[in-house]
Amino acid sequence: MSGRPAVVLLSGGLDSTTVLGIALAEGFAAYALTFDYGQRHRLELERAAEIAAVLGAAEHRVVRVDLGRFGGSALTDEIEVPKHRTDFSGIPPTYVPARNTVFLSLALAWAEVLDARDLFLGVNALDYSGYPDCRPEFVAAFERLANVATRAGVEGERPFRIHAPLMRLGKADIVRKAAELGIDLANTLSCYDPSPRGEPCGACDACLLRAKGFAEAGVPDPALAPARLDRERRGAGPGESRGT
Amino acid sequence: MSGRPAVVLLSGGLDSTTVLGIALAEGFAAYALTFDYGQRHRLELERAAEIAAVLGAAEHRVVRVDLGRFGGSALTDEIEVPKHRTDFSGIPPTYVPARNTVFLSLALAWAEVLDARDLFLGVNALDYSGYPDCRPEFVAAFERLANVATRAGVEGERPFRIHAPLMRLGKADIVRKAAELGIDLANTLSCYDPSPRGEPCGACDACLLRAKGFAEAGVPDPALAPARLDRERRGAGPGESRGT
Numbered sequence: 078m079s080g081r082p083a084v085v086l087l088s089g090g091l092d093s094t095t096v097l098g099i100a101l102a103e104g105f106a107a108y109a110l111t112f113d114y115g116q117r118h119r120l121e122l123e124r125a126a127e128i129a130a131v132l133g134a135a136e137h138r139v140v141r142v143d144l145g146r147f148g149g150s151a152l153t154d155e156i157e158v159p160k161h162r163t164d165f166s167g168i169p170p171t172y173v174p175a176r177n178t179v180f181l182s183l184a185l186a187w188a189e190v191l192d193a194r195d196l197f198l199g200v201n202a203l204d205y206s207g208y209p210d211c212r213p214e215f216v217a218a219f220e221r222l223a224n225v226a227t228r229a230g231v232e233g234e235r236p237f238r239i240h241a242p243l244m245r246l247g248k249a250d251i252v253r254k255a256a257e258l259g260i261d262l263a264n265t266l267s268c269y270d271p272s273p274r275g276e277p278c279g280a281c282d283a284c285l286l287r288a289k290g291f292a293e294a295g296v297p298d299p300a301l302a303p304a305r306l307d308r309e310r311r312g313a314g315p316g317e318s319r320g321t
Numbered sequence: 322m323s324g325r326p327a328v329v330l331l332s333g334g335l336d337s338t339t340v341l342g343i344a345l346a347e348g349f350a351a352y353a354l355t356f357d358y359g360q361r362h363r364l365e366l367e368r369a370a371e372i373a374a375v376l377g378a379a380e381h382r383v384v385r386v387d388l389g390r391f392g393g394s395a396l397t398d399e400i401e402v403p404k405h406r407t408d409f410s411g412i413p414p415t416y417v418p419a420r421n422t423v424f425l426s427l428a429l430a431w432a433e434v435l436d437a438r439d440l441f442l443g444v445n446a447l448d449y450s451g452y453p454d455c456r457p458e459f460v461a462a463f464e465r466l467a468n469v470a471t472r473a474g475v476e477g478e479r480p481f482r483i484h485a486p487l488m489r490l491g492k493a494d495i496v497r498k499a500a501e502l503g504i505d506l507a508n509t510l511s512c513y514d515p516s517p518r519g520e521p522c523g524a525c526d527a528c529l530l531r532a533k534g535f536a537e538a539g540v541p542d543p544a545l546a547p548a549r550l551d552r553e554r555r556g557a558g559p560g561e562s563r564g565t
Contacts, residue, residue, distance in 0.1 A: 142386045142427075147434045174433035178470045179426040182419055183386075189418035190391045214469045222462040226422045226454045 080104040082135070083195035083240075084184045087111050089124035090267045091287060092199035092243055095251050097132050098260030099242050100197045108191060109134040110184055114176070115145020120266055120275045127264045140183055144173060177210035181219050181239070189227050194235045196223075201243035201251065203286060216241045248290025256296055263299040277301075324348040326379070327439035327484075328428045331355050333368035334511045335531060336443035336487055339495050341376050342504030343486050344441045352435060353378040354428055358420070359389020364510060364519045371508045384427055388417060421454035425463050425483070433471050438479045440467075445487035445495065447530060460485045492534025500540055507543040521545075 083105035087093045100107045111125040122139055129137035177200065184196045200211035209215065216239050223229075223237035243251055255262055267287045268277035277284050277300070291298040327349035331337045344351045355369040366383055373381035421444065428440050444455035453459065460483050467473075467481035487495055499506055511531045512521035521528050521544070535542040 138390065140387050140390055143384050144427075144430060146382065146384055147431045173430075174472075175426055175430035175470060178466065179423070179430060182423040182426040183388075186388060186417075186419035186423060187391045209472055210470045212469065215466075218462075218466040218469045222422065222459075222466050225456065225458045225462045226419060228418075228453055 080106045081195065082106045082108055082188075082191045082193035083197055084108045084110055084188045084191065084193055085134070085197040086180055086184055086199065087125045087129060087134075087137070088199070089121040089128055089265060090199070090283070091248075091255070091262060091265045091290075092201055092251060094128050094132070094262060094265045095255045095258075095260055096197050096199040096240075096242060097128065097134065098255060098258050100195075100240070101133060102258050105195060105197075106135040107132075107197075108187065108193065109137040110180075110187060111137065111139045112144075112180055112183070113139050113141045114173075114179075115143055118271055120271060124264050124266045124275070128261075131261055131264065138187070142179060142183065144176060144179060147174060175210065177208075177215065178219070181223075185223050185227065185237070188237070189229065194229065194237050195240060196237065197240045197242070199243055200241050201246055201248075203247055213241075213244055216244070247293075248286050249293035252290050252294035252296050256294070261299070263302065265300055324350045325439065326350045326352055326432075326435045326437035327441055328352045328354055328432045328435065328437055329378070329441040330424055330428055330443065331369045331373060331378075331381070332443075333365040333372055333509060334443070334527070335492075335499070335506060335509045335534075336445055336495060338372050338376070338443075338506060338509045339499045339502075339504055340441050340443040340484075340486060341372065341378065342499060342502050344439075344484070345377060346502050349439060349441075350379040351377075351441075352431065352437065353381040354424075354431060355381065355383045356388075356424055356427070357383050357385045358417075358423075359387055362513075362515055364515060368508050368510045368519070372505075375505055375508065382431070386423060386427065388420060388423060391418060419454070421452075421459065422463070425467075429467050429471065429481070432481070433473065438473060438481050439484060440481065441484045441486070443487055444485050445490050445492075447491055457485075457488055460488070491537075492530050493537035496534050496538035496540050500538070505543070507546065509544055 083100050085097045085100050085107045087097055087109040088111065097107055097109060109125070109129040111122060113122055126137055177198065181196065181198065188194065188196055200216065220237060220239040223239065229235065229237060246254065266275060266277070267283040269281040269283050270278045287298070327344050329341050329344050329351045331341055331353040332355065341351055341353060353369070353373040355366060357366055370381055421442065425440060425442065432438065432440055444460065464481060464483040467483065471481070473479065473481060490498065510519060510521070511527040513525040513527050514522045531542070
């Protein structure tokens, strides 16, 4: 872990885990950042810690930011997570207002302290259709902002760069990319509404898109491997999950 | 309070209090937002609540965001607050990395939930010289970002507007503006390093600039009025402080 530092947003899902693997494969010392933002299920936080350790992040931090305080989303509020949707057009109720703006802002704060100029996030072509803050325009606008909002912007030698390496990829492409780089996806959790033990519901948008992606790529989903699910049912802690 | 909603960043200092007064004078229903971001002195939070009540904000929220977790600033860290400075060029150690970016992002999240399109913040020409995220370029870049980062940006009828009404004003101009609008500044606290009772140190950059501003405007600083200081020495709570 001796490369240039980069801050990587890590939710513990398939996309951000793949992005962490890409940042490491590109030789960055990856500082993984996970948010405790009032999401309804907090398993994400444990999974992110496991993933950061297994993949070899230089450091992993969980930062609390109270987005749930504002409400307005099925992920932080009492709004119901939609199931078995087939039409993915429009902005879904799982959209959290300004979430990626808030997350990138905090990543920028950490990057400035670390003297890092590279930020990685896992937005991709599929999200693009529904979430305003997953579009290329958003990433470009944030990059411009970063370069006027900070010491680096004023002093100006090395500009910030926001990396969104999955932007043009669909879920199957992401699964293939992870397989190609040998990224361990066993601990990833994409489901918006898992059981208390972390079993995916299989019916929310995230589960449906993930299943379709693995199927199209012709790769079995390691998070659904019998050993992984059995461990969840036994309630094994993160300590036991390393190296699976 | 029946105007269009606007989110106003309120730290409890002279500048943001004046901005709250301006937003109200312009007819907005002001939703005041204060951050508990790990700052070393927390009196700001009490003062902001008093100010929001006295001036007549529609609502006041304090949101916790753990910027202190990243370090790198005299305001959140063990770095010493500089005293009796005379040269204000360069970025001072009280700069908090990416602070205004983080604060505006969270204001944007609340604005989206409130269906507000107006955000107010108290950056001004003096801060401009030292803090990268107090410059007009920063405000313009954030406004562009807001309009691609949100539902409003995608659906696009009414764009976001970031108001920085103090941008071109010096401290004396701000004091004059507040006096002209009859804004009560008695509860404002600008000091970076106050006593536990809220008495300003009189020597940090914020105290020096504030004193100079009041002196140049020829207005006495109401926060230094004997009655106000006496109340602090008695340790009166916010309840008693209304309407002074």
